[in-house]
Amino acid sequence: xxxxxxxxxxxxxxxxxxxxxxxxxxxxxxxxxxxxxxxxxxxxxxxxxxxxxxxxxxxxxxxxxxxxxxxxxxxxxxxxxxxxxxxxxxxxxxxxxxxxxxxxxxxxxxxxxxxxxxxxxxxxxxxxxxxxxxxxxxxxxxxxxxxxxxxxxxxxxxxxxxxxxxxxxxxxxxxxxxxxxxxxxxxxxxxxxxxxxxxxxxxxxxxxxxxxxxxxxxxxxxxxxxxxxxxxxxxxxxxxxxxxxxxxxxxxxxxxxxxxxxxxxxxxxxxxxxxxxxxxxxxxxxxxxxxxxxxxxxxxxxxxxxxxxxxxxxxxxxxxxxxxxxxxxxxxxxxxxxxxxxxxxxxxxxxxxxxxxxxxxxxxxxxxxxxxxxxxxxxxxxxxxxxxxxxxxxxxxxxxxxxxxxxxxxxxxxxxxxxxxxxxxxxxxxxxxxxxxxxxxxxxxxxxxxxxxxxxxxxxxxxxxxxxxxxxxxxxxxxxxxxxxxxxxxxxxx
Numbered sequence: 001x002x003x004x005x006x007x008x009x010x011x012x013x014x015x016x017x018x019x020x021x022x023x024x025x026x027x028x029x030x031x032x033x034x035x036x037x038x039x040x041x042x043x044x045x046x047x048x049x050x051x052x053x054x055x056x057x058x059x060x061x062x063x064x065x066x067x068x069x070x071x072x073x074x075x076x077x078x079x080x081x082x083x084x085x086x087x088x089x090x091x092x093x094x095x096x097x098x099x100x101x102x103x104x105x106x107x108x109x110x111x112x113x114x115x116x117x118x119x120x121x122x123x124x125x126x127x128x129x130x131x132x133x134x135x136x137x138x139x140x141x142x143x144x145x146x147x148x149x150x151x152x153x154x155x156x157x158x159x160x161x162x163x164x165x166x167x168x169x170x171x172x173x174x175x176x177x178x179x180x181x182x183x184x185x186x187x188x189x190x191x192x193x194x195x196x197x198x199x200x201x202x203x204x205x206x207x208x209x210x211x212x213x214x215x216x217x218x219x220x221x222x223x224x225x226x227x228x229x230x231x232x233x234x235x236x237x238x239x240x241x242x243x244x245x246x247x248x249x250x251x252x253x254x255x256x257x258x259x260x261x262x263x264x265x266x267x268x269x270x271x272x273x274x275x276x277x278x279x280x281x282x283x284x285x286x287x288x289x290x291x292x293x294x295x296x297x298x299x300x301x302x303x304x305x306x307x308x309x310x311x312x313x314x315x316x317x318x319x320x321x322x323x324x325x326x327x328x329x330x331x332x333x334x335x336x337x338x339x340x341x342x343x344x345x346x347x348x349x350x351x352x353x354x355x356x357x358x359x360x361x362x363x364x365x366x367x368x369x370x371x372x373x374x375x376x377x378x379x380x381x382x383x384x385x386x387x388x389x390x391x392x393x394x395x396x397x398x399x400x401x402x403x404x405x406x407x408x409x410x411x412x413x414x415x416x417x418x419x420x421x422x423x424x425x426x427x428x429x430x431x432x433x434x435x436x437x438x439x440x441x442x443x444x445x446x447x448x449x450x451x452x453x454x455x456x457x458x459x460x461x462x463x464x465x466x467x468x469x470x471x472x473x474x475x476x477x478x479x480x481x482x483x484x485x486x487x488x489x490x491x492x493x494x
Contacts, residue, residue, distance in 0.1 A: 031112035032102030032486050036279035036339040036493055039102065042416040045483045046071040047134060049115060050446065051093040052083075052468060053477040056429025057440045061473045062086045063093040065117065065128060067135055068446065068466055070422070078464045080471070082136045086126055091119035092429060095480050097160030097168070099127075099190070102491040103215075104164055112486060114140060116192075118157035118170055120428070121232065123148060125157060125170065127192050134484050141192050149176045151194045154186050156228045159210045163255070164494055166190035169198055171222060173208040178229035180244070183208035185222075185257070199252065203259040207246035213254050214277045215494045217284045217301060220252040223272040234434040237325070240292065245271050249288060249299060251307050261307055265290065268311050269297050274334055278341045278362075281493040285362060287312065287335070289346055294330040296346065298362060313357055313365045315348055318377065319386040328376065328383075333427055334411050338418045339488050343368070343453070347409035349427055350435065351375050352397065354409050354449060356458055368456025372397050373447055374408040374425060376435070400447060401465040407436040407444070413481040414451075414488050421449040421458070426477035443475025444468040 033039035048068040054061040067082040086093070097116050104110035115137065117126040123145030130137045148154055154172035161169050168188040175182020183205065185198035197204075207224030214220075224246020225231060230239040239245060247270050251261040265272060270292035277286035284301035294315035301307055315330035330348030337344055337359070344357045344365060352375015357365035372378070372395050377385045384392040397405050407425035414421050424446050425439070426432050432439045448464035451457070469475040482490060 030104045030107040030110040031100045032105045032491055034105055036341070039486070039491065040339050040417055042485060044417070045415055045420075046074070047484055048413070048422065049096070049130070049137070049482045049484070050424065051096060051117060051479045052444075052471075053093055053426065053429055053479060054473070055090050055092040055121060056433065057475070057477065059474050060089055062089050063091050063119075064476075065093070065115070065137060066468075066478070067137065070448070072463075078466055080466065080468075083471075084128065084137050084139065086117075086139070087142065088122065088124065090122055091124055092121035093117050093126075093479070094120040094428070095159055096482055098162055098482075098486065098490055099168060100166070101162050101486055103162060103494050104166070107164070107166075110166065115482060116160045116168060116170075118160055120156055120158060120173075123155045123157060123176070125188070125192070130484055143188065143192055143194065147194055148186060152184070152186055152197050153182055154184055154197070155182070157186060158208065161211070161213070161490075161492065164215070167195065168192070169211075171208050171211050173225060174228040178227065178232070180207045180227035185211075199257040199259065203252070203257060205250040205259065205262075206248060209246070209273055210275045212275050212277050212286065213492060214281060214284070214286075215254055216281050218254045219301075220254045221275060221277075221286070221299065221307075222250045222252070223275045223288055224248050224250070225271060225273060231428070232430055234430045240270065245292070247272065249275070249309065263299065263307060263309050265297060265309060268293050268295050269309070272297065273332070274336075276335070276337050276489070279337060279339055279488065279493065280341055283341070287337070287344065289332040289335040291331050291333055292329055294332050294348070296332065296335065296344065296357075296365065310363075312363065313367075315351070318351065320377065321384045321386060321392065322382045323376065336412060336414055336489050338414060338453075339416060340418065343418070343456075345412055345414065345421060347412055347423065348375070349408040349410050352378060352395065352408045354412065354421070354423060354458060356451065356456055358456060369452065369458035371449060371458040371460060373423065373449075373460065374405045376408070398460065400460060400462060403445070403465055403467065405445065405447075406442055407432070407439050411480050413483075416487070418453050419451050420461075421451055422481055423447045423449060424478040424481065426479050429477060432477060439477060441475065442469045443471065444478035446478055446481075
């Protein structure tokens with residue numbers, strides 16, 4: 001294989017990074033890549049696994065894992081080529097994670113084979129074998145909620161990350177009663193048997209959601225959505241005032257699970273959701289997207305070992321007419337960081353835009369790209385935005401392949417080389433039904449956004465459109481996306 005050489009700017013210095021067309025993995029090593037920069041030379045994606053939901057739509061069908069062909073040279077490009085239904089109805093498949101990732105790169109016995117699918121509502125955890133046939137994955141194991149509750153008291157599983165030890169760690173958002181106080185972290189072994197809780201007794205957070213660990217700094221930080229009894233019924237602003245939603249980050253010692261610090265983000269950090277450290281494992285900082293406040297908050301380590309936070313970028317709420325509230329937040333529901341730690345991308349689910357920020361100065365992100373792909377203030381919507389001078393306006397949202405775009409941008413996934421951003425538009429069935437009721441009737445879609453990584457910029461690929469409104473069992477809600485070889489939201493380096 002011919003090698004390629006690329007100049008990468010890192011803290012003002014040019015480093016030469018060499019990789020190979022085979023993805024940069026050294027022979028005899030474990031899964032993934034030795035470094036995030038090496039991962040950028042991995043093979044171009046050809047398949048995407050997408051969690052798809054019927055739960056909450058009124059269709060008594062099981063949720064499923066869709067395989068989407070994203071190879072532009074394939075005759076089935078931009079189409080669903082396989083569907084793996086789970087055995088039960090009412091699960092609400094949501095996020096997913098691998099049994100092994102780049103954290104296991106140094107272990108030749110590790111194998112990125114199984115995709116782990118926690119079910120947010122039922123509490124089941126499905127394990128899917130993607131190695132027998134990557135284009136047609138098969139069900140390997142089901143971890144039943146009764147066993148999880150009996151051994152740990154945990155329910156509402158959300159984020160799954162593999163550990164270098166071979167175990168899996170899954171954040172859970174509450175107990176079986178739906179109260180946030182029962183939340184914590186579920187630990188499964190490499191055979192997907194329940195081992196117990198990860199955090200030390202008495203060290204559970206007040207709310208649960210996402211988490212990310214940075215082993216060189218012996219730290220894991222988790223975020224906070226809300227009480228399942230509240231969010232599972234849709235969004236009620238009164239529940240925020242009643243303390244049923246989070247505004248904190250929880251700092252743990254890694255890997256022993258002691259809660260060391262709680263960061264109160266205040267009103268600038270209401271409902272902090274997705275959380276990411278920078279990919280460079282030597283870095284002691286990261287970001288969290290705060291949905292209701294619509295701020296990107298940067299967290300960082302102080303010289304004394306404690307952690308602090310500050311608002312790094314903000315989305316101004318819009319004054320609106322003909323909506324339930326006089327102001328509409330952007331509602332940052334997903335974000336990610338490119339593997340070279342140069343760009344942040346995030347989605348404003350209610351406003352309808354996706355943004356790209358350059359974070360080479362991590363304290364001062366610079367907006368470098370923006371594209372509108374839906375939202376509540378699009379032309380033709382009953383909702384209008386009000387400008388500072390009192391005039392009203394709406395935004396242009398283009399059709400793609402002759403199809404009107406529905407809902408707002410939600411989950412995003414970036415190609416390893418950083419040049420293609422995939423986006424789906426379902427958040428969670430109860431919230432979809434509330435804010436974008438057309439999704440239940442017409443289904444989700446997936447788009448691809450072309451990314452300018454030189455000067456910055458985003459543009460819709462007019463040739464890519466996956467319509468989940470045309471599924472054989474009826475319109476479905478498409479959520480999180482994964483590549484078979486790993487990606488920038490599943491892989492952690494140690």
